[in-house]
Amino acid sequence: MDLTYTEEEQDFRARLREWLLKALPELPARPSPDDWPGRRAYDLGWQRRLYEAGYAGLHWPVDAGGRGATPTQHLIFLEETERAGAPYVGANFVGLLHAGPTIAAEGTAGQRARWLPPVLRGDEVWCQGFSEPDAGSDLATLRTRAVRDGDDYVITGSKIWTSHAEVADWCELLVRTAPDAPKHRGISWLAMPMDAPGVTVRPLRTLAGSTEFAEVFLDEVRVPVANRVGAENDGWRVTMVTLSFERGTAFVGEVVACRRTLGELARTARANGRWDDPALRRRLGRLYGEFGALWRLTQWNVSESERSGGVPGIGGSVFKLAYSHARQELYDVAAEVLGASSLSLEEEWTLDRLSSLSYTIAAGTSQIQRNIVAERILGLPKGR
Numbered sequence: 001m002d003l004t005y006t007e008e009e010q011d012f013r014a015r016l017r018e019w020l021l022k023a024l025p026e027l028p029a030r031p032s033p034d035d036w037p038g039r040r041a042y043d044l045g046w047q048r049r050l051y052e053a054g055y056a057g058l059h060w061p062v063d064a065g066g067r068g069a070t071p072t073q074h075l076i077f078l079e080e081t082e083r084a085g086a087p088y089v090g091a092n093f094v095g096l097l098h099a100g101p102t103i104a105a106e107g108t109a110g111q112r113a114r115w116l117p118p119v120l121r122g123d124e125v126w127c128q129g130f131s132e133p134d135a136g137s138d139l140a141t142l143r144t145r146a147v148r149d150g151d152d153y154v155i156t157g158s159k160i161w162t163s164h165a166e167v168a169d170w171c172e173l174l175v176r177t178a179p180d181a182p183k184h185r186g187i188s189w190l191a192m193p194m195d196a197p198g199v200t201v202r203p204l205r206t207l208a209g210s211t212e213f214a215e216v217f218l219d220e221v222r223v224p225v226a227n228r229v230g231a232e233n234d235g236w237r238v239t240m241v242t243l244s245f246e247r248g249t250a251f252v253g254e255v256v257a258c259r260r261t262l263g264e265l266a267r268t269a270r271a272n273g274r275w276d277d278p279a280l281r282r283r284l285g286r287l288y289g290e291f292g293a294l295w296r297l298t299q300w301n302v303s304e305s306e307r308s309g310g311v312p313g314i315g316g317s318v319f320k321l322a323y324s325h326a327r328q329e330l331y332d333v334a335a336e337v338l339g340a341s342s343l344s345l346e347e348e349w350t351l352d353r354l355s356s357l358s359y360t361i362a363a364g365t366s367q368i369q370r371n372i373v374a375e376r377i378l379g380l381p382k383g384r
Helices: 005-025 038-055 071-083 090-106 109-121 235-248 252-273 280-306 316-341 348-356 366-377
Strands: 126-129 145-149 152-157 170-176 187-193 197-206 213-223
Touching: 005 038, 005 252, 038 109, 038 126, 038 316, 071 109, 090 126, 090 170, 090 187, 090 235, 109 197, 145 197, 152 170, 152 187, 170 235, 187 213, 235 348, 252 280, 252 316, 280 316, 316 348, 316 366
Parallel strands: 126 170
Antiparallel strands: 145 152, 152 213, 170 187, 197 213
8 A cells, every 4th residue: 555645646736726726716605405406506517617627537537538547646636625625526426426437437438428528527417226115225136127128128116315316317227127037137237317208206305304315216217228337137246336436435525524523623622611521532532543544544445446447446345334433423522512502403513413324324334334344355254
């Protein structure tokens, strides 16, 4: 693992900082959390700025519209934009962090040319159609069926927790194309247009009051066979590529944000008198160490990704497992520091704390991550 930066990488960091200092003051005001058309426009507007400045899709291949930068440069980009308080990918996160990298790694030349440039330019938004009401944590038991009819698949079923479906143009969709095959071998990965006849979106309201997730109902939706990424019935392998990005690199910016949050909590504790509590200081110190270790683990995962052609490995499951629980504890400590003010839904702290509760479920539950670590990294036998 190489944790040092080259002269070229340090120069890249300096130029990025200079650009952020000029670009961020020019941004319009953030829209209301309930204004999804406004949030889409704001997030895609920031993406367009990145694209025009040459910072969109840094680590994507050149033939996919990116700059072909190293994963380390991408890590620097995420670190610096988070430290500067730049907008996160927002409504565009599935396209930029999940679907886009998967298509870049697994798609045909025609598929990369069709779908990747619009994501990078901020023209199109993707959502994720993986989870289903009856599948729970066992994603491979999905039941949404796709029946071949000439040059199309006819799709019937439903999805749940579909991120940003209400503003998406495309959906990365998992379907069962061989119902009699073993559950991991009869799945295909499709790109489905969200405006196709038969697609119904029903928003879901979260504990924090947001509607960033939705149920999606599919009633004989026709999707061209040409929209399949990878071979028919090979979708589980393609899905593992998607999940390796989701667990391996998609949370990088959030680690930087959590480390900044820790600093803010320490300053608040000093100001409101809570710093005198030695137990609280120990918890903050231990979290500081945990997030420092997570940052080093992130750098290790990036180094591994760089050696393996840009696709993160199963070490992402170690990171996801540790990060999910550390984030929850961080916001438990925040509630202790802030006291009664942490209970108000008007406070950003409160919304972040409520959001943190989902991290041991989202992107694969902690139970699933423990199984992956035990079986694929430690080589332990499968549980019965």
